[in-house]
Amino acid sequence: xxxxxxxxxxxxxxxxxxxxxxxxxxxxxxxxxxxxxxxxxxxxxxxxxxxxxxxxxxxxxxxxxxxxxxxxxxxxxxxxxxxxxxxxxxxxxxxxxxxxxxxxxxxxxxxxxxxxxxxxxxxxxxxxxxxxxxxxxxxxxxxxxxxxxxxxxxxxxxxxxxxxxxxxxxxxxxxxxxxxxxxxxxxxxxxxxxxxxxxxxx
Ligand SMILES: [Zn+2]
Numbered sequence: 001x002x003x004x005x006x007x008x009x010x011x012x013x014x015x016x017x018x019x020x021x022x023x024x025x026x027x028x029x030x031x032x033x034x035x036x037x038x039x040x041x042x043x044x045x046x047x048x049x050x051x052x053x054x055x056x057x058x059x060x061x062x063x064x065x066x067x068x069x070x071x072x073x074x075x076x077x078x079x080x081x082x083x084x085x086x087x088x089x090x091x092x093x094x095x096x097x098x099x100x101x102x103x104x105x106x107x108x109x110x111x112x113x114x115x116x117x118x119x120x121x122x123x124x125x126x127x128x129x130x131x132x133x134x135x136x137x138x139x140x141x142x143x144x145x146x147x148x149x150x151x152x153x154x155x156x157x158x159x160x161x162x163x164x165x166x167x168x169x170x171x172x173x174x175x176x177x178x179x180x181x182x183x184x185x186x187x188x189x190x191x192x193x194x195x196x197x198x199x200x201x202x
Contacts, residue, residue, distance in 0.1 A: 046077030
């Protein structure tokens with residue numbers, strides 16, 4: 001199947017759109033195909049046309065949610081992006097912060113880039129509900145939550161807050177080195193730590 005991905009409408013977010021034909025596809029007979037806007041990134045837009053910038057063989061080292069579309073993809077230098085895929089290459093000095101489509105092209109694996117972005121979106125959504133989740137009170141009077149095989153406890157200590165996470169799978173206990181000004185900040189930091197530890201399981 002021919003894989004390329006495009007965007008629906010001007011100004012809308014990039015998304016996969018299944019259509020019956022693609023004017024950029026070399027294989028017109030292959031169906032279904034995705035509407036294709038990839039010519040934008042395969043031609044000489046931004047760094048795609050720059051000498052010394054490899055076109056493939058990149059690897060993603062991190063992905064970040066900026067909270068809103070507020071940056072421009074450093075590869076095509078044209079797509080406005082919210083989720084930044086930080087890409088590195090052995091023959092390129094430094095990191096390029098790319099959007100999902102360019103990142104997928106750079107690593108020749110659009111599905112991997114899409115998976116990272118969807119996972120980050122899910123986590124952002126989950127974090128937004130984190131504080132309103134039902135935190136229970138332990139026998140010692142501390143807030144705690146059990147989730148994803150973690151036991152997460154928040155402690156108040158002389159007007160500052162810190163946390164502790166027990167990983168029931170590895171049986172390891174991690175205590176926050178930092179102290180937080182508010183209960184909310186400590187809970188949100190615990191969420192980030194929990195996600196970090198969860199990633200390390202895999
Ligand atoms: Zn781009």
